[in-house]
Amino acid sequence: MRNDNTANWPQEQCFASFKHCLPVCRESVYSEFFEAFREDIKVKRESAAVKNLKIIFDATFELASKGGFDAMSLRDLSQSTGISMGGLYNYIRSKDMLAQMVNDFLSQRLAPLAYSLNLESGSPRQRLATRLRIYIYMGSLFRPWYRFVYMESKSMARQQRDQAKQFDLVDTAKLKEVIEEGVAAGEMHCANSELTASALLALIQDWYLKSWKYKQNETSTDDYANFLVSLMDKLLADNDQHTHDQTGYNDHSGKNNQ
Amino acid sequence: MRNDNTANWPQEQCFASFKHCLPVCRESVYSEFFEAFREDIKVKRESAAVKNLKIIFDATFELASKGGFDAMSLRDLSQSTGISMGGLYNYIRSKDMLAQMVNDFLSQRLAPLAYSLNLESGSPRQRLATRLRIYIYMGSLFRPWYRFVYMESKSMARQQRDQAKQFDLVDTAKLKEVIEEGVAAGEMHCANSELTASALLALIQDWYLKSWKYKQNETSTDDYANFLVSLMDKLLADNDQHTHDQTGYNDHSGKNNQ
DNA sequence: GGATAAATAGCGAACGCTCGCTCTTTTTTA
């Protein structure tokens, strides 16, 4: 949009520049959503549909974030949205389907949109840093979606549950792959790429799971992304020069007993 | 118990030695539990009570881990345990109280038991490593308890919900405190102790939240604890010698815009 | 272009069902 220096992702790696280059934003997301679920939604007039979808799903995130999706009744949702029970059912096929729509839209529309952005160019370290930033930025933009899918996937149908685990494994594997490329290129050093990748993913997820904590101590999106990238650099630096049982208590680094 | 070299925690920092020194184990935990909730439990004969408490709570963990606590009905629980509805109510006051018992027992009995073990002696690095190991070992021993409290605290009463957040903040603060002692002693280096502490806590929680993943790639308790301690060492090492924008893309380390 | 008709969207009471929980009866235990 604007032609200032915030619009040149991925050269300028900050949240603002990412937002400018992402072809969807918090405001336009429900237009995409409506399009994705046209055949499930009885309402055909787009203007009203998009407005009410935003009301319904924003309220769902709000209610589900305290008490969980199961504890939220459709009467609660009706009251929060100001839309009657019958009205709600013009937008969803069932309560279960409501949760599934969130899951499917995030995993099939939102996430692919971002993760295909400029991940192929640059050194392994650049690509890994870019990937981490994208995860964090996406988590900031669509935090309620990510939170919901993480917390509620266990309440969903078999297929969605399995898919959620699969995505976790795939994300871990992608991080691991880049790490191993960096190791092969001599740019990184890592004794256990699998666990390192898992740790990075856990820190990505903590960003949207514990947003209350990061809000409380005033950690911004860029703060966290920068922290995570510098953490990554420390984890993957050449550490043979100054470690190995510094001041006491055994310091194993490989596999061990039990 | 046994007099071999696994019984000298915290000098020998492994899971086996920790288990030997902890005054409670997976098998004896429900005796403690019965004692803690004597006045809430109608059944007075200890032998039967302990046996059935184990059956009931183990089944609760199993059922709640798939579908969540809200989705588990007491009829499901009755069927899984082989104990009738009336029978269950000789052990719990209500379904809500069942969840609260798990929360209270973990936070008031189990956790304090371990976290008071030898945390005061040694250098900051030793104490931090020991603390991390304790968290991981406890997470391994009482994984279902930790998982349950993490996932279900949002469904509990106001007091329990607030308490869960409070414990998260307290745990973060304790880690942060030790880090800052290490920094003050010149033993550690850290630009943001708050975020570093948060990250360590997130990795502790990932251990019991994603146990399915770590089981799948055959990561043992000691593997993970060793990995976490070595990660800690890397994060807190003196990193002024080889970082700062290695090969491209800006590498901010402090606070930033937006 | 105003009146009429058709289509769409919203409403909320009512339905069948399952929930947490209670209470009387039966069984087990010492």
Added chain:
DNA sequence: TAAAAAAGAGCGAGCGTTCGCTATTTATCC
């Protein structure tokens, strides 16, 4: 055999869902 524990049918409340109806918007016609 008296006390303790387990059993399971039954209760009312609240759930997700449906459906007949009204209100609103869009299309058609003279």
